Amino acid sequence: MELKGSTALITGASRGIGRAIALYLAELGAQVAVNYASSEDDAHEVVELIKNKGGRAVAIKADVADVQDVESMFGKVLNEFGDLHILVNNAGINRDGLLIRMKQEDWDAVLDTNLRGVYNCSKEAARIMIRKRRGKIINISSVVGVSGNAGQSNYAAAKAGIIGFSKAIARELAPRNIQVNVVAPGFIKTDMTDRLPERVKQEMLNQIPLGRYGKPNEVAYIVGFLASDKSQYITGQVIHVDGGMIM
Template structure:
């Protein structure tokens, strides 16, 4: 049965691959984006693209109203939107710290809370938060990003406990090194340094992250909640 699916930050990279997977599976997919224009392939697949800055509560509320009018209450939420502002701790500004936490953590809180209204009434729903291997292992120069992504684990597990009695699951997917525009922009030396830490010795394709999200939101994933699933080629083993 076609479900109403929302993927935040679904206009590129991992989010786009996730949106594509749901749309190809027959779901009614909406994506949020903050800047630029969504790719034509989303329109071709019948996806609804909604401009929304998740750091602005009014924009989140307006986006949900638009999505609900078009597709009905959100039944599957993938909170993927996030930013980086990398810098060594002693050089990191208050603004760089606050912006990353505001988007990656508080923005996620905001979209999950809004989706929960309909899910609780329906007594069903699937929530997946996109974290990062950095949130599990830490990374020099990314204290703000790592803190925000690690915090999603505690947030998700608390949500999982709160909503379990209503048949709503909440899980975390923690990607490692993924072949996206963001990683391609890294200096070649840095890319090689990171890749050397990956036992499988390759980047993940965005579609591999999307496949894990697809499983968690399928019937096969109905008994999984509060889980953190690394998709990182073995990079975070032991965490």
């Protein structure tokens, strides 16, 4: 699998799954734009790791929920690399709480980052990719977007929304040779899941047939495949990387 000559933008690539995706796509030969919201040092560390191995990378600060930030980010990607072939919409947050206690701002924050962010970035990427009749958009949803989870109505709505959105644009963009797919991770060990109480972590573990949490790399490997030419005939699909939670 090779991504030499390709440019990839990965949102939320300063930490966790996005970081693993950025490092793996760079290892496959892609030039990588590492987007982050606030963790500047972490984003620069990812860029340095890539450069130290002979790759090309740039860190770009932008809030994916903010359309002006997003437009400026895509401008910077084009200035730096001249083109964009792969977009990975990975940036995401959670603000968990039961429905009757959920604050409006927690609903809005999660929908804005996790769903509006995917719309903002996909729209910019599609404009570039349509002209070249080539492109890969890979959206990171979640097992929770398929099965639901008590205490995560905002997160589940956004992650289910990503699936419907991706299937719609997969149909729109297929005639232009652009493939759009979704990766739905289960329970992956990152800052997002480290924050959960031990009781919740144990409950999650009990639901995983393979009996362990996933690693960020295990999500990155399938993203690498979906970003490559080896997946040219796959579009509109949801690939589960969850140790068997959804069968």
